[in-house]
Amino acid sequence: MDHFLYRDGILHAEDVPLTEIAAAVGTPFYCYSTATLERHFRLFQDALAGMDHLVCFAIKSLSNQAVLRTLGNLGAGMDVVSGGEYRRAQAAGVPGERIVFSGVGKTREEMEYALSHGIRQFNVESAEELRVLSQVAASMGKRAPITLRVNPDVDAKTHEKIATGRKEDKFGVPIASARNIYAEAATLPGIEVVGIDVHIGSQLTDLAPFEAAFTKVADLTRELRADGHVIRRLDLGGGLGIPYTRSNETPPLPLDYGAMIQRVFGDLDVEIEIEPGRLIAGNAGILVASVIYLKEGEGRDFLILDAAMNDLIRPAMYGAHHDIIPVIEAVAATDQRPVDIVGPVCESGDTFAKQRAMPPLDAGDLVAFRSAGAYGAVMSSEYNTRPLIPEVLVKGDQYAVIRPRPSFDEIINRDRLPEWL
Numbered sequence: 001m002d003h004f005l006y007r008d009g010i011l012h013a014e015d016v017p018l019t020e021i022a023a024a025v026g027t028p029f030y031c032y033s034t035a036t037l038e039r040h041f042r043l044f045q046d047a048l049a050g051m052d053h054l055v056c057f058a059i060k061s062l063s064n065q066a067v068l069r070t071l072g073n074l075g076a077g078m079d080v081v082s083g084g085e086y087r088r089a090q091a092a093g094v095p096g097e098r099i100v101f102s103g104v105g106k107t108r109e110e111m112e113y114a115l116s117h118g119i120r121q122f123n124v125e126s127a128e129e130l131r132v133l134s135q136v137a138a139s140m141g142k143r144a145p146i147t148l149r150v151n152p153d154v155d156a157k158t159h160e161k162i163a164t165g166r167k168e169d170k171f172g173v174p175i176a177s178a179r180n181i182y183a184e185a186a187t188l189p190g191i192e193v194v195g196i197d198v199h200i201g202s203q204l205t206d207l208a209p210f211e212a213a214f215t216k217v218a219d220l221t222r223e224l225r226a227d228g229h230v231i232r233r234l235d236l237g238g239g240l241g242i243p244y245t246r247s248n249e250t251p252p253l254p255l256d257y258g259a260m261i262q263r264v265f266g267d268l269d270v271e272i273e274i275e276p277g278r279l280i281a282g283n284a285g286i287l288v289a290s291v292i293y294l295k296e297g298e299g300r301d302f303l304i305l306d307a308a309m310n311d312l313i314r315p316a317m318y319g320a321h322h323d324i325i326p327v328i329e330a331v332a333a334t335d336q337r338p339v340d341i342v343g344p345v346c347e348s349g350d351t352f353a354k355q356r357a358m359p360p361l362d363a364g365d366l367v368a369f370r371s372a373g374a375y376g377a378v379m380s381s382e383y384n385t386r387p388l389i390p391e392v393l394v395k396g397d398q399y400a401v402i403r404p405r406p407s408f409d410e411i412i413n414r415d416r417l418p419e420w421l
């Protein structure tokens, strides 16, 4: 459920008509709903009630500080995957003790920065990283709290590019080697073992792969404890999928996910961390664009929008589906007809949908891409020297631009001409 609904024939974000924002801000733009973000965060809080837990929002899915502060104010922790994201979390007011640091390629600089500004734990992904982290921490007179990310070798049955828990994926250490690496960790002067981490992929639409992975983690917890390690915290990653179409998808609910977690880990006396991104942010955001032309081709019409693949890359990159709906509601009896919905960028990959049934639309009309909150704005670029599009946050009847559209001068003046030119 989200808070983007038609009222009096106009699509609203909470209590604000999107026509109003479009007139003030111009198109295209991203628009997020505070109520939806908060609601999704609370679904996870409720799902894990009864267990000691921390819900860490995966910043990489939607990293605007206003969103981070909205969630941080509810007590959310943050999962960061770079020094930049760490700084964003801090800028949004989230204290280090609620920040976990994931990622296969942390640099010494990133480790040092996080250690000096406060960190809940590093989710370490290799023995090599563990040794470097120990050196960095020890040289600062500190011990770095760590979990080791284990790769449980389960197939998350999701898109190739976002599956992370199979043995051929680059993430984590093979679960079979974990005991050896924990044994080494116990000897390292700059390391304090606090738990285990796992994350098997994104947009999972079935609980079975999660349960298979978590069961392996529960077994490993018992083994490591028997070996004498302190395993007091389990980070279970993110990955719960969302419905991208209104009709035929029914991914598991956070409540069922939470019940499964309680079933698998309930008797272990551990603190649970989860790192949802998409499920919190995905359906809390839309992208609003205008039609530039309806181009009539031979046997095929094209709806050419002012948004393009640089603004929302998921269709081009993952073949992802986004529902695209008119901002002015189509009259119920209107005939729909198939169109290709494309952007202005100079490559054929800049196609949002092929032969999508749409009501009649013409130049100047507004459309909204649903489910664009996660992996939308964060993956955008300035390809074709198209300015990054604004982000707008709505709360009730208020809205604010939380990232303005840069001017062309700002973009062009970032280039520097060398002396010889």
Ligand SMILES: *Cc1c(COP(=O)(O)O)cnc(C)c1O
Pocket (backbone or CB within 6 Å): 058, 060, 061, 079, 102, 103, 199, 201, 202, 203, 237, 238, 239, 240, 275, 276, 277, 278, 279, 374
């Ligand atoms: C991407 C990622 C997440 C978030 O995944 P979602 O599918 O957005 O929930 C969480 N943890 C790690 C380590 C990730 O890489």
